[in-house]
Amino acid sequence: MLEVARTLEGPAVAGPRPVPAPTETYGAGFLFHYSIKYQNFFKRFQEVGGHADIYEVLGVQYNPDPDSLARFAAQLNKPITLHSFEYCLGNVERPPKKTLDRIQTLARNCKAAYIGEHMAIMGLGDYYCGGFMQPPGTDEQTLVMIDNLIDAKNNSCCPIIVENPSQFVNQYGRASIGEQLRDLSVGADVGILLSLSNISISEEFHKQDREEFFSRIPLDRVRQIHILCGNGEELNWPGMQKTKEEHEWALRMLCQLAKEPACRPATVMFELEAGTPSIAEPERLRDRLIMARELFFGANETAHRTNGGIQ
Amino acid sequence: MSLREVQAFVTYYLRDPEFREGYRNGSRDALEAQLRLDNNDIKLVREINLDELDHIAVGFRDDRVAKRQSEYEEFLKHLGAYMDPAAFLAAYDRDYPGGLETQSLELDRFLAFAVEFLSTHRLPDYLISLAYFCYSFCKIAIAPVQKQGGPVEPGELHPYHSIRLREPYQIAKFRYDVVRIAQSEPSSDLAGIPPQPTELLIQKDHSLFKRAQVYYCSELPLVGALLSGQRMLFDLVSELPSEDYHGFINHISDLAHRGIIDVITPAYFGTYKSVAGNVVAR
Numbered sequence: 001m002l003e004v005a006r007t008l009e010g011p012a013v014a015g016p017r018p019v020p021a022p023t024e025t026y027g028a029g030f031l032f033h034y035s036i037k038y039q040n041f042f043k044r045f046q047e048v049g050g051h052a053d054i055y056e057v058l059g060v061q062y063n064p065d066p067d068s069l070a071r072f073a074a075q076l077n078k079p080i081t082l083h084s085f086e087y088c089l090g091n092v093e094r095p096p097k098k099t100l101d102r103i104q105t106l107a108r109n110c111k112a113a114y115i116g117e118h119m120a121i122m123g124l125g126d127y128y129c130g131g132f133m134q135p136p137g138t139d140e141q142t143l144v145m146i147d148n149l150i151d152a153k154n155n156s157c158c159p160i161i162v163e164n165p166s167q168f169v170n171q172y173g174r175a176s177i178g179e180q181l182r183d184l185s186v187g188a189d190v191g192i193l194l195s196l197s198n199i200s201i202s203e204e205f206h207k208q209d210r211e212e213f214f215s216r217i218p219l220d221r222v223r224q225i226h227i228l229c230g231n232g233e234e235l236n237w238p239g240m241q242k243t244k245e246e247h248e249w250a251l252r253m254l255c256q257l258a259k260e261p262a263c264r265p266a267t268v269m270f271e272l273e274a275g276t277p278s279i280a281e282p283e284r285l286r287d288r289l290i291m292a293r294e295l296f297f298g299a300n301e302t303a304h305r306t307n308g309g310i311q
Numbered sequence: 312m313s314l315r316e317v318q319a320f321v322t323y324y325l326r327d328p329e330f331r332e333g334y335r336n337g338s339r340d341a342l343e344a345q346l347r348l349d350n351n352d353i354k355l356v357r358e359i360n361l362d363e364l365d366h367i368a369v370g371f372r373d374d375r376v377a378k379r380q381s382e383y384e385e386f387l388k389h390l391g392a393y394m395d396p397a398a399f400l401a402a403y404d405r406d407y408p409g410g411l412e413t414q415s416l417e418l419d420r421f422l423a424f425a426v427e428f429l430s431t432h433r434l435p436d437y438l439i440s441l442a443y444f445c446y447s448f449c450k451i452a453i454a455p456v457q458k459q460g461g462p463v464e465p466g467e468l469h470p471y472h473s474i475r476l477r478e479p480y481q482i483a484k485f486r487y488d489v490v491r492i493a494q495s496e497p498s499s500d501l502a503g504i505p506p507q508p509t510e511l512l513i514q515k516d517h518s519l520f521k522r523a524q525v526y527y528c529s530e531l532p533l534v535g536a537l538l539s540g541q542r543m544l545f546d547l548v549s550e551l552p553s554e555d556y557h558g559f560i561n562h563i564s565d566l567a568h569r570g571i572i573d574v575i576t577p578a579y580f581g582t583y584k585s586v587a588g589n590v591v592a593r
Contacts, residue, residue: 039520061521064415065455092315121318128411129322130371136321136355140314168367172358205370206363 001179002142005186009218017220020191021159022114022266026079027053027299028292030229030270030285034061034072041272041279050286053293054079054113056269059086059106066105073110080110081224081267087152089145089162089184090121090135100155107157114159114266116193116224117152119145119181134165135180137173142183149188161223163193164213167202177208178216191223194265196253197274200228200246219262226269227254230276232284243275258295268292316348320356325368327408328401335361375412376400379421382414382449385493386425386441392497393434402428414453422446435502437487444489444511447481451513452523454479459517460573465557465564470548473575474533474563475541480514482528482538490525517570526571533566541575 001009029052032038059082062069073080086103088095107115121141123129135141153160164181175183185192194217202208227250235244257263270288272280280288293299323330323346334342343353379400380387387396403424410416425442428434457478462468488507495501510528528534536542544563548556566572 034520036519036522063413064453068456071456090318092318121321123322123326124315124319126411127322127326127409129325130368130412131325131374133321133325133367136314136317138314138355144314168370169363170358170360172355205367206360 002139002183002187004143004146005183009186016262016264019264019266020161020185020189020221020223022161022191022223024113024266025264025297026081026113026267027297028268028270028289029054029056029078029081030272030289031056031058031083031226032076033058033273034068037279038272041282045282045285048282048286050282050289052078052289053297054081054267054269056081056083056116056267057110059084059103062106062109063102066102066109069106070109079113081114081116081269082107082110082112083116085118085120085122085132087117087148087160088122089117089119089148089152090133090141091123091125091148092144093125094148095125100152104155104157112158114161114191114223115156116161116163117149118163118165119177119184120165132165134168134177137171137175137177137180139174141173142175142180142187145180145184146187149184149190153188153190159191161191161193162188163195163226164198164217166198166205167208168205170206176212176216178213182216182218182221185218185221191266192217192221193224193226194222194257195226196250197226197228197271200250200275203242203246219257219260220264222257222263222265224267224269225254225257225265226271227251228274229270229272229280229285229288230274231278231280233281234276234278240276246275254292254295265296268296313347313349313352316346317352317355319346320348320352321359321364323408324364325371328405329408331365331368335365372401372404375404375417378412378414379403379417382418383421383425383442383445386438386445389441389492389497389501390434390438392499392501393438399428415450418446418449437489437492437501437504440485440487440489441492443483444485444493447483447511447513448523448525451479451481451515452521454515456515456517460567461576462574463564463567465560468544468560468563468574470545471543471577471580473541473543473577474537474547474567474572475575476512476534476537477514477517477570477573480512482534483511483513485509485511490527512571514571524570531566531571533562533572537572 032055034057055076055078057069057080084103086095086099118132119135120132121129121135135145149160149162162184164177167177181192199208199210199213228247230243230247234240235247270285272285324334330342348356390396390399403421406424407420422442426439429438486506486508487504488509492501512526512528512531512534514524516522516524536547548559551559567574
């Protein structure tokens with residue numbers, strides 16, 4: 001562990017440590033893309049009795065019209081978490097101030113409960129590398145990210161949490177992704193967005209050592225979990241076996257994490273287009289949300305459902 | 312060691328096909344020197360499995376291409392009658408390896424590339440109209456919503472109200488009837504289609520996320536009258552015989568309901584609550 005992280009982590013204490021911000025608990029929700037597909041899905045989702053406790057939105061989708069996020073958030077009338085890449089946490093060259101101002105405007109427009117940002121390098125100042133690239137595992141890189149994240153946190157209207165990237169290539173540098181995420185979370189004193197989805201995506205590029213990864217993650221810092229919820233019918237198509245196995249793994253992991261007393265996420269967030277050609281069935285999402293509430297948030301909706309409350 | 316230079320290596324390798332191919336095919340040392348990588352940097356970047364880095368470079372490229380495919384769907388579908396659209400998209404990616412990939416920037420660059428490519432390769436020019444149609448549609452679809460207007464029911468409309476085209480919109484002129492072409496099956500037979508100058512009203516849809524509506528201007532006679540800005544209904548009805556007045560007001564109401572026009576009440580009218588509780592302009 002980096003010295004700076006070790007200092008902040010402090011000695012082991014008895015009992016659960018306080019969770020990093022956001023300290024509130026929001027419940028279960030899904031990533032709501034700003035598109036007609038999701039607009040139509042949402043109608044069907046409501047028709048089958050589905051409801052979310054919180055929604056996740058992508059800041060980039062509102063950049064051309066930041067006010068549209070305020071209108072959309074008002075319509076949803078639930079807490080919003082804003083997913084961002086604007087902070088480019090891994091980049092040595094910082095993004096222009098107007099970019100950072102824009103994500104803060106969006107956060108204020110939707111009264112964001114918190115912002116989720118990626119532990120990734122995004123390129124150079126004005127030269128995008130094309131995605132969320134796994135950073136080098138060097139101490140210099142980790143320290144740059146800690147500084148960038150502290151600066152972002154200190155200038156944000158709401159808490160910021162940090163997400164594990166997919167492992168696209170072999171580890172280059174001393175630290176694994178899990179170690180670096182732990183050091184970043186502790187060093188900048190922010191919560192972790194634990195993306196089971198990104199671990200599954202790694203499978204297509206570089207098989208991630210999942211055991212090693214989970215051994216590094218301080219579960220008491222996990223404030224959000226990202227998990228796949230693809231289309232159930234398509235998961236049974238020929239050729240989809242591997243994807244189906246990833247979905248099953250993610251559900252098993254979710255159940256396992258729920259049994260860990262240290263793991264007390266504020267939010268469990270489902271991603272609906274991960275791995276299958278079509279979006280999830282609304283009934284499937286509805287049931288997954290119920291399951292997540294029961295696992296993590298003390299809800300007991302199954303009885304209600306089987307009694308005919310939700311079909 | 313300079314982390315910035317290591318990040319530059321990763322960025323150029325992922326984004327720039329020429330850099331990637333050069334690095335793999337004999338120019339490794341020269342490119343490392345060009346980026347001013349020191350020995351420690353070189354040691355670090357050479358730890359990266361290049362096959363895996365190539366794989367994710369293609370993945371990032373595919374993400375970028377998928378976005379352009381969604382924006383320029385009709386254009387690329389019809390381009391497919393003459394060449395493999397994947398080759399066209401790969402050429403675009405190669406020509407524009409730099410910069411941020413914000414949607415507005417990419418829309419502009421893609422249109423510029425398409426026009427240049429189609430002209431250079433002497434492909435049928437209805438494809439240029441189609442590319443411009445896709446561009447205009449997307450630009451309007453993502454444009455910010457503007458403040459909307461007032462009453463829309465025929466009984467609430469009076470000659471002192473003004474009307475204007477609801478913003479944002481674009482009146483776009485094309486050499487071909489792009490709507491008809493976009494709806495037809497892609498075929499090289501279309502190469503002989505005669506030009507048919509077409510004017511379209513492309514207007515942001517305020518009820519659907521990131522969508523626009525498209526109308527032939529020829530089917531909306533009022534559009535021409537509103538191009539110079541808002542017009543008072545007095546001004547428009549004064550040209551009509553009195554027996555056409557109610558039909559005209561109904562037409563205005565229909566256009567307002569469809570979101571094509573906004574109705575504006577003069578600011579000095581103020582509002583009051585009617586008995587029914589609706590806020591109306593006097």
